[in-house]
């Protein structure tokens with residue numbers, strides 16, 4: 001397997017009138033060819049901004065450092081023109097809210113076709129034909145007729161299929177799906193996730209699946225990284241992580257995830273508030289909410305240590321079992 | 325949709341009728357009459373004049389008479405400009421106002437929108453701040469200050485140079501005569517449109533679908549023109565509808581400063597003179613323009629935003 005995307009020591013901070021917001025802190029992550037990496041964490045933990053940095057879509061008040069290597073280029077130093085050669089062609093992204101992510105005054109056929117026209121220079125008629133074929137590939141019913149529809153004439157689930165088809169028009173090496181199902185009905189959620197897996201298998205597209213729901217990742221991802229307060233606190237192969245979570249936060253997330261084989265009566269949540277990116281707690285950012293907290297945790301930030309192949313955690317505890 | 329617009333045109337008729345009725349009676353409430361002068365006329369002459377124009381009749385009769393005339397396209401005689409009908413006066417004045425209005429509207433669109441868009445794309449740069457300061461100045465300085473100032477510069481200071489421009493008169497619509505009044509008329513509108521365009525485009529550039537368009541790798545120019553521009557124009561169109569009525573019906577201030585025989589002056593003069601029929605004529609013209617432009621604005625909405633559908 002070769003590496004598609006390599007994030008090295010990425011830091012993103014935002015300048016605001018109330019001071020700097022540390023959104024992403026020293027994040028490193030690998031995505032290998034054709035695999036699915038899940039990125040999990042509560043809202044505000046820096047998941048989206050990590051990949052906005054990769055797409056060159058950070059807001060104007062952002063400052064970045066580190067490197068993001070993709071197919072031989074450093075995406076953080078690439079200029080707008082170089083980025084535009086890759087975005088939509090080699091690396092694509094879909095977003096949480098399909099209701100507002102399509103241009104309201106353009107027919108969907110045209111929005112799909114323009115990707116090919118721009119990147120491949122194909123003619124309008126050919127682009128339309130391929131747009132239709134791609135819609136059919138993502139199981140979009142009555143594609144031909146609906147090419148001439150406006151986004152508002154489609155349901156949320158169908159719009160997300162349009163977004164996915166649009167992202168795949170040039171068969172990119174990597175697709176970033178930022179909470180692709182959060183805004184959708186539960187039944188539609190499952191269909192969209194199935195579709196993403198089908199794409200991974202049939203097109204060999206590497207997928208980064210960003211979600212706050214560990215349950216979503218369980219069935220789909222090969223590897224998982226858990227983010228807290230802008231840092232990766234644990235990562236590993238999906239089965240390992242679910243079987244033996246090494247970080248108290250991951251354990252908490254797992255406890256909050258309803259499992260089909262359990263009869264859940266009370267929904268568990270991790271006590272306490274997610275951290276404020278503007279004033280992160282000192283030491284381990286998780287310490288105000290951690291049941292295993294010690295004096296050392298408050299004073300010294302644990303570094304992300306590799307414990308086995310693909311496996312790493314940032315916690316002063318040697319093993320969870322030891323503390324129990 | 326066409327059924328909708330046909331209905332709108334039909335509804336315009338009762339709307340106009342209400343406007344006419346309200347204007348007719350409101351004007352009669354104002355004290356004084358068309359033949360009052362500083363030295364009062366002898367009562368017999370006054371009585372004769374009133375009889376000649378039908379003003380001795382009961383008010384409801386005058387009203388029905390006026391409506392009857394309107395139905396035949398007759399706006400009546402002017403009470404003040406003797407020997408002229410209102411139709412003749414409007415026929416002389418309106419072309420002047422409309423020509424200047426269309427020119428000012430064109431300048432407003434061709435300068436205001438690109439200026440605002442450039443400011444939005446260079447948000448918070450010095451070019452942006454400069455453009456917006458100029459725009460703010462254009463809005464707050466009233467045109468009865470700008471007009472004489474332009475006249476001073478181009479009529480007096482630059483008198484001996486090639487930049488000298490006539491500062492008054494219509495001169496059959498000669499180009500040089502129209503430059504200063506059109507600029508003076510257009511300036512505050514250019515400024516407003518630039519500000520609205522800037523604010524609206526900045527907001528549109530923050531939308532999720534603009535982010536999607538960028539994520540697709542489209543060049544930024546195309547992102548702006550194809551994905552952001554139409555939505556950004558909605559507030560501009562909303563503003564331009566009523567602004568166009570103002571521009572086309574002539575500005576009293578500008579027509580006075582530059583001595584133009586337009587319709588804006590007739591309206592104010594007419595109101596001061598209690599020239600009932602003339603004021604009614606201009607009111608009906610303005611109301612019709614308002615109705616027509618509202619329709620046009622609604623059509624524009626449907627084009628800019630496909631979610632807008634009229635049933």
Ligand SMILES: Nc1ncnc2c1ncn2[C@@H]1O[C@H](COP(=O)(O)OP(=O)(O)O)[C@@H](O)[C@H]1O
Nearest residue numbers: 014021023042043044045046047048049059277
């Ligand atoms: N333009 C911005 N200015 C200031 N703060 C921002 C900006 N964009 C994002 N943030 C902050 O960065 C943090 C991480 O955001 P994000 O990556 O979107 O979180 P999530 O994990 O929910 O995707 C949040 O605290 C958010 O408020």
Ligand code: SF4
Nearest residue numbers: 284287290297315316
């Ligand atoms: S470092 Fe300490 S506070 Fe942080 S997760 Fe581990 S035990 Fe809890």
Ligand SMILES: [Mg+2]
Nearest residue numbers: 047048049178
């Ligand atoms: Mg997010």
